[in-house]
Amino acid sequence: MTPRETAIALEPADQSAAVPAPEVADEILAIVDLETHFTMRRGNLKAVDKVSLSLRAGDTLCVVGESGSGKSVTARSILNIVKPGRIVGGRISFKPGDDAPIHLSDLDPYGPAIRAVRGGHISMIFQEPMSSLSPVHTIGSQIIEAIRLHQPIEKKEAREQAISLLKQVQIPDPEIAVDRYAFQYSGGMRQRAMIAMALANKPKVLIADEPTTALDVTTQAEILKLIKSLQRDYGMAVLFITHDMGVVAEMADHVAVMRDGKVLEYGDVDQIFSRPQHPHTQDLIGAARLMESGPAAKVAGTLSEEPILQVRNLNLAFGTTHGMLRRHRAVVHALRDVSFDLRAGEALGVVGESGSGKTTLARCLVGLYKVDSGSAMFTRGDGSTTDLCGRGGFGDRSLYTEIRMIFQDPFASLNPRMTVEQIVAEPMIVNRACPKSELRSRVADLLESVELPADVMDRYPHAFSGGQRQRIGIARAIALNPRLVLADEATSALDGSLRAQVLDLLLKLRSRLGLSFIFISHDIGVIRYFCERMAVMRRGEIVEIGPSQSICDNPQHAYTQELLAAVPRADPKQSRLRG
Amino acid sequence: MKQTLRLTMVAGVALGALVAGAASAADYNEAPGLAAMVADGKLPPVAERLPVNPVVLEPINEIGKYGGTWRSALKGAGDVGWIRRTVAYDPLVAFSIGWDAVVPNVAESFEANEEGTVFTFKLREGHKWSDGTPFTAHDIVFAYDYMTSDEYFESVPAHIKNVASAEAVDDLTVRLTLPEPNGLFLQRMASVDGMQPLVYQREYCSQFHIDHNPDADAQAKAAGLTGWSEALYEACDLDNWHDANRPTLFAWQPTAPYDGLSPQVTFERNPYYFKVDPEGNQLPYLDGLSMTQTASTEDIVLKALNGEIDFMNRHIASLSNKPLFFDGQEAGGFYLYETVESLMNTGTVQLNQNSENPILNELFNQKDFRVALSHAINRQELIDVLFVGQGEPWQAGPRPESRWYHERLAKQYTEYDVEKANALLDGIGLTEKDGDGFRLDKEGNRIAFRLDVTSDLKPYFPDLAELVATYWSEVGIDVDVRTNERSFVYETIQANKHDVHLWVGDGGLGDALLDPRYYLPMNIESLYALRWAKSFYDPSSDDAQEPPAGVKRQHELYAQLQSSADPENQDALMAEILDIAADEFRVIGISLPPNGYGIARNNIGNVPNLQPQAWVYPTPGPMGTAQLYIKD
Amino acid sequence: MTATTVDDRIVAAGTETQWQLIWGRFRRHRLAVFSGIVLILLYLSAALAEFIAPQDPHAFNARFTFAPPQSINLLDRNDEGRLIFRPHVNGYAVEVDPVALRRTFVTDPEEKIPLRLFGKSEPYRLMGFIPMQHKLITVEDSRTPLFLLGADRLGRDVLSRLIHGTRISLSVGLIGVIMSLVIGLVVGGLSGYYGGLFDLIVQRVIEFLRSLPTIPLWMGLAAALPRDWDALAIYFAVTIILSLIGWTELARVVRGRFLALKTEDYVTAARIDGASDLRIVMRHMVPAFTSHIIAAASLAVPGMILAETALSFLGLGLQAPIISWGVLLQEAQNIRAVATAPWLLWPGAAVIVAVLTMNFLGDGMRDAADPYAQ
């Protein structure tokens, strides 16, 4: 670490608190020894624990960390909207150039002084553009309100400004769009509208709290590009919160790595990526880069040529009705002529953005949805074949012993009212796969194979973190010695290093148990890391299918190319947005 | 005290009748409002509006003055009884205020033939309806013709049923002929139903009659009614006050009709009313009445307490409300006047001696059983609990003030004596008891019966029934008391399905002759022996049952009484009926009800004190409500 | 990488069952906790009515009709004039006012009626089967008056009647809700789980029932009850009538939960485990909404209690000699009682307390019903 960096990025756990923040040139925002606490039932949670950061005018500072690291709370502390938490220590100073610095943390969080800063000098955009916009007010009225809160102008004039803001964020037909509601916008447009609102009063600082996490990767690329270009136009400083090292590499001038409410490391982006100091930073970068390699080396054994599953011409259309008015919408073709083969022991990745039909495909294959036409012939352990999508299909529940599923959301997929033992044992009980007397030891074995200690058996899911829960879900999936596992976004809810751990666990199990996988993900990196072959889906169709590596290296379909191009690389040198 | 009361009442009546007879034409005065109308030529002068020989009403206290409104209240849409009592008591012949004589009223005079079958009433010359048209014998004949025809919408009131024919001898003379002698006919004509023939003005009402208006039926049906008869009935009958256009003879005529919808029913002075005070002032003194229609008794109570009720006792003057009104007198500017209770009992416990249940029937028909149950009741305690000690133990016999007071009937078997009761019950063979101490009947079952009671008539009934049941359980008789809704109770008793019935004691004062239901089974309300009663009033009915000798004798005596026109003879016959009633002891009484009360504003004049309270004698009607006035 | 990485901190012991978690959340709702305590006391006094009530609720006393409440004095002077702890009430001097038709009561400071805790009483059976001879509060001489909340028109002890009324009133609500619950669970569950035409019909029926004005419906049904039923049968019939509408709300809640749970991942997971429909419902769905149902049910109880009083007000429903709050209030629903014997309104206070506390308790339970929601 260089001396300057030590002064700013502290190791406050063991160092004394009161290191004064040095003056930094062009500093527009200074956070010194910030402490934000939440009062919980079981005591005080120190969400932000003596954090010091500095943001320079026109600069982009990325704060990166996994969930629970305190990065969002730090961002929110700047504008003091941390309810129900409270800032208990430190100082946040906003230094608008010529004027005297404003000590934001000293201001009454409901008072007019801080309200003048909020949305005026410092704006903020959030992770969920849908829920961050009022559902019952037009986009226009929300932007107009933001304008008129800080500028004494007439409604009409504010409306003109709002339209021009929408134009700046590249929303088509801004004159019409201004009177639309959030639900009439697509996800990317909503985030653009949020940005427009944040820019309404030409702020000096824009705080972006994971603004692209909820978006598809292609949309993410557009939004990042937009932020970058607006930053230049407006000369703003941007404080960018993210968990994605790829995004960091694309966006940052400076990087702060956080964990457990503390800043672990701070530095220039190139330096962070090329010479990370802290092991956690190294982990994060390592995990991000891991996804750029294929699986072949990691899986032992050879692939058989025998297909375990032959999917032919699956079609499924939803005639959706929406809302109370039950107005019939256009039919949505969730699956269109989907065909592929899966060989025994192979992992096939299905990649696509939201709405591409990939999850529908998984649900059809486990009998949760009935297809309109097509078949999925599954070769069972005894050599017989069954059409998973046929009439009889899952009427034979014993199929579920051979085909198992891992869910995306480790919180929702475990019954919170059952102990780990009950959850993992449930498939064995209902399928009478294990004598009662041996259940407990079998569960212990399974937990061990997912690298959890056996003594967690009597605990409830709420005691576990996301990664641990996903392991429990995996233990449940392999409990019956299945032959085919469908993993539906199994790692999407996990942050970088955790994701890698779980993927490695799955790889281990895959080779040990000889499992076949259909691995569904929106993250092409994950697929490349885990699957020999991948299928790219878009609007219910497979647009391209083939070996993962060759698709990634040499995509044929335009959509695949677009998809690959949009993936941020965890290497600032490859960044397309800077310079 | 009671003796004096009775004397004064009789004296008051004698005087009233005397003055009424001695009316003379003089310079009449009228209300200022009417005088103005006369001056404007909208009304004929008062002398032309009054009959040649108006009734001179001797005021109870003093000559009044004109003006003011009498405010009271109606409970719900079916409270026509209060209108009858206040506005509409002006029959051909009326009860004296003391309820011991029948005096001329609308009729100037009347006479009966010796057999008591033909009654001739002379009307007053120049008597006019409220619209100024002459009131004649033809109006009465019109009413009788309709009421006795098969087309009459309701059923025929009893006093009309007995009229064979009505004829107009001349414009001012009407003659009623009865099919058989009726000694009580004049009393019936003076009763609350006596106005029935006087409300059908021929000119107005004939428009609804098919004989006079061929379109009447179609018009009625167009209005949603079942036919012309209903339309006529609705427009003109005594119970109906929906029609403000109908001319009347009463002191006030409706302005806002009582149709169940108007929140307030109002009446205004009838400029042609036929009574004057001794100074020649045309009555009534009051300009009008207003009655607020309300669904809630408590609303009326509150209005009374707040001084918004001028003179009233109906609905509100319960025993339990008395302390409330007593305390509220000063604040509300009213006082409590007393009424003489006409009921002879707070509760008549009627064991159904015509019960369909053979076991109970046999038990109830044993006099010793009834006597035993009577002795088992601690009447003094009941009086203390329910009536704050007011009243005395009393069987079902006429009140002490009554002409027909019968001491033995009233007071026998009233002492509380559990031992005696047990001995009597043992004596009729009810010696076996079950584990809970209840006696067993001859088949070895517990003697148990039901008492369905409704709280609608008297709020204390459920309590009274409970207490009686408690006392009886102490002598081994099990009574299951149920508080029930009144129409259920009514259905049960009509079908003679009841074991025991609890009601009050009618026939305590002047109504003893007309309604001696508890002294002998004679009408549908004699619920201790309905089938025997039927053998008297409806012998052709399938349900009629031959009564035992004593009751049979009573029926004979009452038939004689009804056809006797001689009051002395009537009294003698009544005395014999009561003797038999005392011997038979068929109805168990509880206690003599204390006098009732009502509330009157301090500035209301001529409020009667100690007037009898009854329905047949529709209190306060017989006082002549036209003499009420508002003091300065 | 090993099993013990950064992430693998176990945040809590993690062995709390759902009910322990619910309790933890529930405790934060102070009003609900307080209400729960009050309700426990109410139900206790209902269960132990015979023991707690100082007198036989049916015993009348001619001398003390409309006697006002006596207050308990804790201290007394002994023979030497020193203050000592001797709880007592004062006797009354009673006069009959024959004009106003009432008894007037003047507290007699000389007559001191000492109170005893757990004193001997007439033998009775607690809850109908436990023979006992002691009561919570007694007076030495059972003929001396003890009317802590005054007496009614027959000289019966209002406090004792109130306590005995608690038994009926609180159980009407409870039994009614249990009945509603059974109907609501079956109908709502089937409708929510299977959906389709059955769901459609059930939804329409519920909508229809909810559009019926309740009071006329109750009136019609209550008036139609056979009169020769005994008191107990009428009591049950009344609760059935009350639950006739009540079940719709519960069915709605159950259906809603079913619909929500059906799409939960862990229910899908159970299906993929190969669990049968019955097992999915019983093992995975029912435990998840039990707490919601209890909360909804506890919110339905006060409605039933109020309905019972409303029926009594209209002269339908339960009738004396059964003692319920509604029946007791029936005696107080006149100006006379409000003006001259306001202590007859105590059952009204009991209704208010019960309804309020049940609402708060229900709210607290509902807030805590899903301890896993964030």
Add this chain to the structure above:
Amino acid sequence: MALLRYAVRRLLFMIATILALSIVCFGIIQLPPGDFLTAKMAEMAATGDAVNVDAVERLRAQYGLDRPFIVQYWLWVSGVVVGDFGFSFELTKTVREVIGDRLGISLAVEFLAIVVLWAIALPVGIYSAVRQYSIGDVAATIFGFIGLAIPNFLLALLLMYISFVAFGATITGLFSDEYMNARWSFGRLVDFFSHVWAPVLVIATAGSAQVIRILRANLLDELSRPYVDTARAKGMAEWRLIMRYPVRVAMNPLVSTIGWLLPTIISSSIVTGIVLNLPTLSPILLRSLLSQDMHLAGALILLMGVLTLLGTLLSDLLLAWIDPRIRMA
């Protein structure tokens, strides 16, 4: 257009419901033993007036009460279809006249009650959600629920007595004597409001708790939504943003509560109307039920059911209208 189609479909369904409702209504009235005439006779006996027994059979035939249920129902309902709601035996008026006389004032009282109900429920609900678990929340909640907890008749009775003792005024009815039968004028309006507050208060407090509860729950949900933070980050003042965003959103589902509030409102207005002697349909309904005046009672219950259904429909349509998510999605 979709709104229109939706409305039409709902209307069609409503007609079917109303038909079922009419059977139930007529059935309810027929449930108690006896008929109008037994009830009438019993009542006369109970006021101490004499009963004219012979009339019964004849009148029974006149009114058609001796016919089987289904015939009576058919006669009634076939009239209802063409707008003839039958005849009130007791008031000897067509049901239409009776209802026409009282409907306006009944609706006025109920409408005022809903307005007041909201006026109580909104501030209490908002406050107790924004300040969840504070002392103010506890106090506001108790205040909001006390009206629910007091039986309507008791509250009405107490108000009646308190206003008598404290102000020497009887607040029963809706008009003083001098305005009772008068035409509408300014004076009468003032008089109306000097009376109507009591029943409106009773009815409103009986229903406000429900609304408070829903509003509070909705608002608690909405308060934690990100768009609240967005508004905060814009620099809006706290209360202003709460009123403009989460409250505005939480209000939407409340609109649809109007529909199912109606049965509560109607039920409590029946009891209140009786105790406070309002010239509304309530006392008439009670009386017609007690006297088994079946056409009138049937029509009134039917009317209430239809009003409830209409209210539900209107509030659903209103919700669709005010909530862009439903209107335009």
